Amino acid sequence: xxxxxxxxxxxxxxxxxxxxxxxxxPITGRSQFMIxxxxxxxxxxxxxxxxxxxxxxxxxxxxxxSPRAQQVRSITExxxxxxxxxxxxxxxxxxxxxVINDSKVVNAFCMAGGKMAIYTGMWEKLKATDDEIAQxxxxxxxxxxxxxxxxxxxxxxTSQAGTQLAxxxxxxxxxxxxxxxxxxxxxxxxxxxxxxxxxxxEADQIGIELAARAGFDPAAAVSLWEKMAKEGGGGxxxxxxxxxxxxxxxxxxxxxxxxxxxxxxAAKARAPESAPKFLxxxxxxxxxxxxxxxxxxxxxxxRQGAKDTLSFxxxxxxxxxxxxxxxxxxxxxxxxxxxxxxxxxxxxARGLWRDLAVSVIQVGYLSDLSYYFLxxxxxxxxxKEASRTYYRRALDAxxxxxxxxxxxxxxxxxxxxxxxxxx
Ligand SMILES: [Zn+2]
Numbered sequence: 001x002x003x004x005x006x007x008x009x010x011x012x013x014x015x016x017x018x019x020x021x022x023x024x025x026p027i028t029g030r031s032q033f034m035i036x037x038x039x040x041x042x043x044x045x046x047x048x049x050x051x052x053x054x055x056x057x058x059x060x061x062x063x064x065x066s067p068r069a070q071q072v073r074s075i076t077e078x079x080x081x082x083x084x085x086x087x088x089x090x091x092x093x094x095x096x097x098x099v100i101n102d103s104k105v106v107n108a109f110c111m112a113g114g115k116m117a118i119y120t121g122m123w124e125k126l127k128a129t130d131d132e133i134a135q136x137x138x139x140x141x142x143x144x145x146x147x148x149x150x151x152x153x154x155x156x157x158t159s160q161a162g163t164q165l166a167x168x169x170x171x172x173x174x175x176x177x178x179x180x181x182x183x184x185x186x187x188x189x190x191x192x193x194x195x196x197x198x199x200x201x202e203a204d205q206i207g208i209e210l211a212a213r214a215g216f217d218p219a220a221a222v223s224l225w226e227k228m229a230k231e232g233g234g235g236x237x238x239x240x241x242x243x244x245x246x247x248x249x250x251x252x253x254x255x256x257x258x259x260x261x262x263x264x265x266a267a268k269a270r271a272p273e274s275a276p277k278f279l280x281x282x283x284x285x286x287x288x289x290x291x292x293x294x295x296x297x298x299x300x301x302x303r304q305g306a307k308d309t310l311s312f313x314x315x316x317x318x319x320x321x322x323x324x325x326x327x328x329x330x331x332x333x334x335x336x337x338x339x340x341x342x343x344x345x346x347x348x349a350r351g352l353w354r355d356l357a358v359s360v361i362q363v364g365y366l367s368d369l370s371y372y373f374l375x376x377x378x379x380x381x382x383x384k385e386a387s388r389t390y391y392r393r394a395l396d397a398x399x400x401x402x403x404x405x406x407x408x409x410x411x412x413x414x415x416x417x418x419x420x421x422x423x
Contacts, residue, residue, distance in 0.1 A: 023343055025147055027087060027310075027358065028202050031336060032151045035158065036183065038089075041150040042113030044183035045190075046094065049115035052188070053098055063099040063120065072099055072118055073279055075134050078214040079141055080114070081275035084298065085305030086206075087145050088352060090114065091298040095278045097137075106228070106237035109191040110140035112149040114278075121237070126227045131211075131220035138216070139207035139243070146206060148199045149190050156189035157182065194244050204249070208256045209310055215267035218257035225250050259311060276301050306354045306381070316361050317354075323386035325374060327366040327393075330401075337365035338406060344373050345409045353380035367406075368398035372413045375420065391417040 023034045036044075056062050063069045076097045084091040095114035103124035110116040122128045122136065143149055195203070208221050225245065231237050246252070276298045296304065309317040319325050340363050347356040357377035360370050375390030394417045403413060 023339060025359075027146050027206070027355070028362075030198060030202070031339060032147060033154050034147070034150060035154045036150055036186070038112070038147075038150065040183060041153055041187070042093065045111035045113050045115055045149070045153075045187040048184040048187040049096070049111055049117075051184070053117075056100055061101045063101050066099065068120075068123060069099040071130060072097055072133060072137070075130060075216075076116065076137050076141075077277065077279050078216075079134065079138050079210050080278040081273065081301075082210045082213045083141050083145055084278065084302040085308060086210075086310055087355070088299070088302035088306050089350070090145060091278070091302035093278075094280065096280060106231060107239045107242070108136045108140050109242075110137075110144040110149065111187060111191060112144055112147075112153065114141075114144060116140060119238075125231060125237075126224075128224065128227070129220060131217040132224040132227075134211045134214065134216035135207065135221045135224050136239075138211035138214075139203050141210060142203040142206035143195065143199065146199070146202050148195055148203065151199070152190040152193045152195070153183070153186045156186040156193060192242060194242055197244070197246065200243055200246065201252075203243075204253060205256060206310060208253065209260050209263065212260035212264040213267055215264065215272075218253075218260050218264055221253045221257060222250055225253060263311070309354060309358065317358065320357050320361055320374065320378070321381075321383055321386060323378070323383075323389035325361055325390075327360075327364055327370050327397075329364040330366055333363055333365040334406075336363040337367065337370070340365075341369060341403075341407075341409055345411075348373060348376055351380060353377040357381075366397060367401045367403050368394045368413045368417075369403035369408055369411065371397050372411065372417055375417065379420070388421060391420045395421075 023032055025032050053062060076095075080095050093114035095116070097116040097118070100117050100119045103120050105119040106121040106125050108116070108118040108122065116137065118133070118137065122133065126132070128136070204221070208218050211221070212218050228237055228240060229245070229250075274295075276295060278298060316325070340359060344356055344359060347359065354377070356373055360373050360377070363370070371390050371394035375387045375394060378384075378387035378390055394413055398414050398417075403409075
């Protein structure tokens with residue numbers, strides 16, 4: 001939760017509501033303020049995006065056939081093929097990217113649900129290379145993957161200007177007409193509100209790695225920020241107002257670049273991966289792309305990659321895979337746990353095993369329920385030995401740290417763990 005941002009927006013919300021709206025992000029483990037559901041964020045963003053693009057198309061400001069538009073499509077296609085492996089649910093997003101012809105604007109965005117755009121100022125003003133375009137789009141995709149866009153939609157809906165609209169929208173979700181207006185506006189506001197410092201750091205980290213894995217040079221992240229910082233004519237680029245840059249950003253990106261360099265080298269060395277297409281064909285925008293017989297569907301492809309994880313959390317994930325995760329935190333972590341466990345049950349129900357494991361590990365709370373979820377995640381990822389270890393730890397933890405006091409999400413952890421161990 002970002003109290004500074006709330007103060008900045010003059011937020012007048014009861015603390016209770018703010019607390020109850022916090023969720024733990026499965027990719028980053030950070031607690032976020034969320035009142036907008038994922039499905040709402042995705043549908044409303046798509047509606048706002050279509051409106052926006054419709055208006056721009058009327059003014060002949062959308063480039064679809066230019067070589068650079070085609071290049072952007074092929075670059076983003078490669079990035080998405082990596083992105084969906086870290087958030088398998090995003091494989092079913094209706095991903096789309098358009099080039100907006102406005103040579104004065106240096107900006108790009110990715111809304112909740114994968115609706116993206118990039119402005120021609122990136123080429124006209126910054127002379128951005130393909131590797132640099134990949135870094136910009138990777139960074140934008142990272143914001144959407146880590147739910148920053150939905151987080152900002154939530155903030156937009158509760159800022160003073162949006163409070164009434166938000167209240168109407170939330171109170172009358174059935175009344176589509178009214179809900180649409182408020183949430184669509186929030187979807188547009190979400191791409192105009194500045195990201196938080198934490199959000200920027202996360203997007204830099206995830207974005208540079210997605211790009212490296214897709215075969216784009218991490219050094220381009222540094223050169224891009226340097227170009228951005230220099231671009232002063234007519235004020236700083238729009239990009240920097242929505243993506244505030246920390247002073248040490250170039251240095252930090254350089255460090256991250258060194259870390260992901262082996263991934264980049266590996267991607268360059270191997271033959272291009274055959275991945276399903278995620279972007280709809282230009283003539284069939286908003287229609288689902290059908291995979292050819294024998295090829296994995298987008299969902300299957302995403303699930304196949306789901307045993308892997310992003311490097312910045314690889315160490316703890318590798319420990320998890322070996323059955324070595326030990327949970328020890330109690331008081332300090334109880335907040336994250338109480339906010340996280342309902343979400344864990346949902347991840348569990350949806351079979352998002354890696355997300356489930358990552359979130360439980362990041363929260364780190366010692367209870368039989370935490371271990372049970374770890375065990376289930378390990379079982380889902382076919383890590384048989386590890387799953388048995390965690391079921392046993394769930395039984396052990398149950399003796400002293402049973403979930404009964406705080407609620408077990410309707411699960412009979414003890415009984416279920418015993419049953420799993422006899423299988
Ligand atoms: Zn950003």
